Amino acid sequence: MIPIAKPYLTKDEAQLAYDTIQSGWVTQGPKVAEFEEKFASYVGSKYAVALSNCTTALHLAMIVTGVQSGDEVICPSMSYIATANSIKYVGATPVFGEVNPETYNLDVNHVESLITDRTKAVLLVHQIGMPADIDAFKVLSEKHNLVLIEDAACAVGASYKGKKIGSHSDIICFSFHPRKVITTGDGGMIATSIEHYHDRIKLLRQHGMSINDQVRHKSTKVLFEEHVEVGYNYRMTDIQASVGIKQIDKLDWIVEERRKIALKYIDSLRDIDCIRLPIEQEGYFSNYQSFSIYLKDHAPISRNELMEKLLENGISSRRGIMTSHREPAYNGEYSNVSLPASEDACDNSIIIPLYIPMDDSDTQKVIDNLRSLLA
Ligand SMILES: *Cc1c(COP(=O)(O)O)cnc(C)c1O
DSSP states (O other), rough: BBSSSSOOOOOOOHHHHHHHHHOOOOOOSHHHHHHHHHHHHTTSSSSSEEEHHHHHHHHHHHHHHOTTTOEEEESSSSSOOHHHHHHHHTTEEEEEEOTTTOOOOHHHHHHTTTTTTEEEEEEOOOGOOOOOOOOHHHHHHEEEEEEEEEOTTTTTOOTTTEETTTTTSSEEEEEEOTTTTSSSSOEEEEEEHHHHHHHHHHHTTTTSSSSSHHHHOOOOSSOOOOOSSSOOOOOOOOOHHHHHOOOHHHHHHHHHHHHHHHHHHHHHHOOOTEEEEEOOOTEEEEOOOOEEEEEEEEESHHHHHHHHHHHHHTBOOOSSSSSSSSHHHHHHTTTTOOOHHHHHHHHHEEOOOOOOSSHHHHHHHHHHHHHHOOO
């Protein structure tokens, strides 16, 4: 069976995690600090703060940017549900914007039409690793005095206008779940260049404690911590950070290898006129966290039938990106919301296997099956 995805992990990660376990310091400590430094220098931000996952990163991003109860935050419905949930955590209301069907990223004109007196922020997703038009959203946010938060859960290693995602705006959240491009088992990171965001995120991730474990441990004097506000336990462990340190060294290579497979899919399928393939415009550099294919009206087979036939032939696939407003957790409150482009993209697209290393024969098998079922 050809899987849909597979993390790229080697002995390097296992060795450093082993060394960390042997050191006796396993929770947030020197390895987390080292991973943060490497990450910030990789993406080109002043600071990076490691967290337990991207969902907790998004939650803290809401808090430090001042999003609160009564506020509205515009985000795509067509995203993993954690995007919308993070807005709910602070008592604010997600307002769902429509996506551009070619990129699956938020449509800036539709977002502008949704702005009200209560709109506090835009949560911009770089869907499945394809950068959104950050500059357009920066202009919009400045014009309407909104906070811009990037949900870059899928976008580590992607670039926009020649610079890595993580360096363009004030607060950017990343995921290291195994389904993303690099992994720490679970894990997240906030990149920021704003000092007071950095300071408060570090406080909030560790119970609001004024001094962290490591400082107390190293001190030659007795130190007493204070808890200056109600915080959380959103720490990453040093074991996870050890894996991350090795993953970040390989990230550019991993992205290049993923892109070779994506470009092979595009080259081999581009003549099939009943499908639409990912489009990477000038200035946009995707990490191809996922490879999605959209089936047009005149496709000879439905999306679900296609998934079944592929499975019969030993190829895993997944439905396209979900829409949050149609999930049970939201569909009561959002029963009046209609997002035709998002719904159509969700219902008629499929995600096909892409991971590294992927045998040429497996890539070819996916291509041959798609050609025989669609062409
Ligand atoms: C995966 C994902 C998340 C959640 O990341 P976790 O690290 O699993 O919490 C959030 N937003 C988007 C767009 C995602 O794809």
